[in-house]
Amino acid sequence: MDKKQVILAIESSCDETAAAVVQDDFTVISSVVSSQIALHAKWGGVVPGIASKQHVVAMNGVIGEALEKADVTPEELSAVAVTVGPGLPGSLATGISAAKALCLAWEKPFVAVNHLEGHLFSAELDGAKIEFPAIYLLVSGGHCMIVYAAERGKYKLLGTTLDDSVGEAYDKVARELGFEYPGGPIIDKLSLQGKDSYPLPRPMLDRGYDFSFSGLKTAVRREIDKGNVVKEDMATSFVVASMDVLSTKLRKAVQEYQPRNVIVVGGVSKSPILRSKLTDGSLGKVNVIFPGLKYSTDNAAMIGAAGWWQFKTKGPSADNVPMMPGLSIPLAEAKPDA
Amino acid sequence: MLTKDRKPIVKVMNSVEDTAELAARLARLVEIGDILLFTGVVGAGKTTFIQALAKNLGVKERVTSPTFVIHMLRESGRIPLSHVDLYRLNNDNEVESIGFEEYYDSAVTVIEWADRYSGFRPPYLELHFEYGRQENERIVSIDPNGGDWEERLAKGGIGCLSDLE
Numbered sequence: 001m002d003k004k005q006v007i008l009a010i011e012s013s014c015d016e017t018a019a020a021v022v023q024d025d026f027t028v029i030s031s032v033v034s035s036q037i038a039l040h041a042k043w044g045g046v047v048p049g050i051a052s053k054q055h056v057v058a059m060n061g062v063i064g065e066a067l068e069k070a071d072v073t074p075e076e077l078s079a080v081a082v083t084v085g086p087g088l089p090g091s092l093a094t095g096i097s098a099a100k101a102l103c104l105a106w107e108k109p110f111v112a113v114n115h116l117e118g119h120l121f122s123a124e125l126d127g128a129k130i131e132f133p134a135i136y137l138l139v140s141g142g143h144c145m146i147v148y149a150a151e152r153g154k155y156k157l158l159g160t161t162l163d164d165s166v167g168e169a170y171d172k173v174a175r176e177l178g179f180e181y182p183g184g185p186i187i188d189k190l191s192l193q194g195k196d197s198y199p200l201p202r203p204m205l206d207r208g209y210d211f212s213f214s215g216l217k218t219a220v221r222r223e224i225d226k227g228n229v230v231k232e233d234m235a236t237s238f239v240v241a242s243m244d245v246l247s248t249k250l251r252k253a254v255q256e257y258q259p260r261n262v263i264v265v266g267g268v269s270k271s272p273i274l275r276s277k278l279t280d281g282s283l284g285k286v287n288v289i290f291p292g293l294k295y296s297t298d299n300a301a302m303i304g305a306a307g308w309w310q311f312k313t314k315g316p317s318a319d320n321v322p323m324m325p326g327l328s329i330p331l332a333e334a335k336p337d338a
Numbered sequence: 339m340l341t342k343d344r345k346p347i348v349k350v351m352n353s354v355e356d357t358a359e360l361a362a363r364l365a366r367l368v369e370i371g372d373i374l375l376f377t378g379v380v381g382a383g384k385t386t387f388i389q390a391l392a393k394n395l396g397v398k399e400r401v402t403s404p405t406f407v408i409h410m411l412r413e414s415g416r417i418p419l420s421h422v423d424l425y426r427l428n429n430d431n432e433v434e435s436i437g438f439e440e441y442y443d444s445a446v447t448v449i450e451w452a453d454r455y456s457g458f459r460p461p462y463l464e465l466h467f468e469y470g471r472q473e474n475e476r477i478v479s480i481d482p483n484g485g486d487w488e489e490r491l492a493k494g495g496i497g498c499l500s501d502l503e
Contacts, residue, residue, distance in 0.1 A: 014408075053435045087407055090437030141406035162402070164403045165406065168403060214403070218380070218381030221380050222381075325409075326399055326410065
């Protein structure tokens with residue numbers, strides 16, 4: 001049987017150490033995420049969720065497991081792709097060093113991937129087909145942005161958050177209401193039980209495509225300071241306000257750009273409420289696509305897909321590409337160090 | 339962290355403009371190696387102040403809250419800005435695993451939710467933010483701790499910011 005072409009992808013931009021083996025048609029052969037496997041069995045200790053130096057501990061095991069599960073040897077790889085930014089400098093450095101070392105040892109091409117572009121590819125893993133032009137909504141703990149793509153890879157950033165991401169606002173409101181961080185999913189669930197009774201603002205609703213969730217978070221805090229907050233009702237009011245902002249901006253983008261698809265990615269795209277709200281027809285005549293739940297949050301499979309596309313269209317990256325913790329979209333050309 | 343043998347400089351900011359003016363004065367006097375600790379509850383204005391500080395340092399990118407990613411480096415300004423947020427960290431061990439201290443000597447370091455870590459040692463400047471009575475009112479207490487912070491603040495027009503009050 002012919003083996004398809006495969007790439008090894010590595011992701012370590014924040015909490016997760018992840019590795020994946022991905023085919024050139026974006027079929028995921030293996031995808032290993034450190035927090036999702038029993039690391040303690042292998043390393044004799046639980047790997048904490050937040051500890052960038054733990055990437056050093058987990059990296060080789062995660063890569064080894066990805067290759068083993070995929071039944072792929074280093075010789076069979078077409079290239080090694082890795083996230084070079086944006087992210088936590090200490091964490092990024094570990095993945096980049098690993099990828100560069102492997103490329104040197106195995107004599108494979110090196111592909112530098114933007115983490116945000118990885119998320120944009122996440123909906124296409126395992127066979128989903130998307131059509132262009134497309135509007136992307138990237139909503140996660142660290143990011144909140146609307147991106148227009150006339151065709152694949154031609155990105156125009158329509159708007160981004162001026163302060164907090166929507167995921168961060170969720171998690172902070174949860175903690176203000178007395179739940180443990182990260183409590184975003186709890187707020188989501190709780191909101192199904194309450195009433196939309198608190199008058200919360202919809203920041204920047206009429207102003208272009210930019211977002212601001214800090215003011216919404218502050219308004220919640222102000223209400224809590226007044227005392228006697230009904231948690232369920234506050235959760236509902238907050239979720240309704242957040243969804244209102246996201247869907248209003250998306251609807252505007254759909255009207256202006258007439259995309260074939262709206263693609264909603266990032267950790268918050270797991271939210272059942274967001275999924276049902278954005279597929280209730282209110283965005284207009286457009287196909288709304290979400291990634292598989294396991295590809296919503298940070299993973300290496302999405303880096304593999306973005307890496308494949310980049311490798312095929314632009315070739316390998318220079319092997320002296322630096323870590324780029326401040327990377328954004330549209331993609332700055334990956335430039336080697338001067 | 340806030341030792342009470344010194345009296346912090348207390349400023350009332352009634353508007354975004356007040357915040358911008360204070361941040362501009364601070365931006366003129368910070369140097370590579372400085373550590374600024376930010377404390378105060380959710381929504382008290384820490385990130386907003388740091389955004390204004392970054393802008394006045396000439397940082398070109400949009401500075402947002404790094405709560406999720408914990409540490410962001412901004413290198414497009416007059417001096418590099420190392421922006422840290424300890425909000426979601428739970429103990430000193432986690433804080434020490436991030437590695438932001440590696441940038442102490444090559445950037446001005448600003449740390450949000452600094453009270454989540456017990457290991458900061460002077461010299462540093464602490465800025466504590468609180469809500470005021472009015473919706474847009476914020477009160478900041480500026481506490482110079484060690485080094486030549488007191489002198490520099492006075493020289494930079496922050497020791498006597500009467501026009502802000």
